[in-house]
Amino acid sequence: MKLKKIEAAAIKVRETFPHLLCPICGEQLTEQSLSMICVNSHQFDFAKNGSLHLLTKPIKTKYTKELFEARHTLMSEAEFFKPVINEVITHLKRRDSGVILDAGCGEGTHLAQMIEGLSGLAGIGIDLAKDGIQTAARYYGEPIWITADLANAPVQSGTVDVILNILSPANYREFTRLLKKDGEVVKVVPGAGYLKELRSHYFGDQYKNDDTVSAFYEHFNIEKKIPVHVTQVLDQKAISALVDMTPLSWHAAPEKTASFKSLNQTEMTLxxxxxxxRKK
Structure with missing residues (x-):
């Protein structure tokens, strides 16, 4: 008999990653009857969709359900980011076991695609945005999906083999704490040409990643750099999804977003x- 999502998620946490901490008192959580409970009786129940909420108070973000649905359309249906995911999978294939934690997983497509392409590795997606985690749990059953604060992650020190951090803010001190001695961080940063067609339409400028890269260098020894430069053709549905999912649109004039969404087709640079x- 097929397990319900909530039952499957509880088993996954118990068997593949029993290293979660209570966000209230910091004690270890253990799985009991589809809930995570600590020695001080703080209890966090798995949702019906299998996700786990480990925030102590609601957090408002600009990342909405609509944004995450648009991101799912662009990343899963149009596979806009697949060239990057494929490169990461190729790098990680030498690992035949371990845990990958996607720090800032959003709606989960990146992590789900990686877990599908890697055998023997378990995935955990953590994001501050509840709507992102709910979207991830709705579409993807395999990784463990957790709403939590990545600045103070409810995860035991030294228990993670790989941390993914894809186009999202990073807390490198926390990453260092979470990683095993031989663990590694896979940080994905935009280059100067990233979404240059959209950025040019909105603002007439290009992106610079100098600050992001220098901060990474301060905390980790660089083992490898992998460039990915691909120009893809997006159809109208993908264009609309891109406009709706990117924070660039928050700062653009409404007439600029509307005119770009009206395009039937466009090239877009990844x-x-x-x-x-690796840890220094």
Whole structure:
């Protein structure tokens, strides 16, 4: 008999990653009857969709359900980011076991695609945005999906083999704490040409990643750099999804977003650098 999502998630946490901590008192959580409970009786129940909420108070973000649905359309249906995911999978294939934690997983497509392409590795997706985790749990059953604060992650020190951090803010001190001695961080940063067609339409400028890269260098020894530069053709549905999912649109004039969404087709540049780092 097929397990319900909530039952499958509880088993996954119990068997593959029993290293979660209570966000209230910091004690270890153990799985009991589809809930996570600590020695001080703080209890966190698995949702019906299998996700786990480990925030002590509601957090408002600008990342909405609509944004995450648009991101799912662009990343899963249009596979806009697949060239990057494929490069990361190729790098990680030498690992035949372990845990990958996606720090800032959003709606989960990146992590789900990686877990599908890697055998023997378990995935955990953590994001501050509840709507992102709910979207991830709805579409993908395999990784463990957790709403939590990555600045103070409810995860035991030294229990993670790989941390993914894809186009999202990073807390490198926390990453260092979470990683095993031989663990690694896979940091994905945008290059100068990333979404240059959209950025040019909105603002007439290009992106610079100098600050992001230098901060990474301060905390980790760089093992490898993998450039990805691909120009893809997006159809109208993918264009609309891109406009709706990118924070760039928050700062653009409404007439600029509307005119770009009206395009039937456009080229779009995926200019990415994948940084592989280990603890110093």
């Amino acid at each position: 200019d990415i650098e994948i940084l592989i780092g």
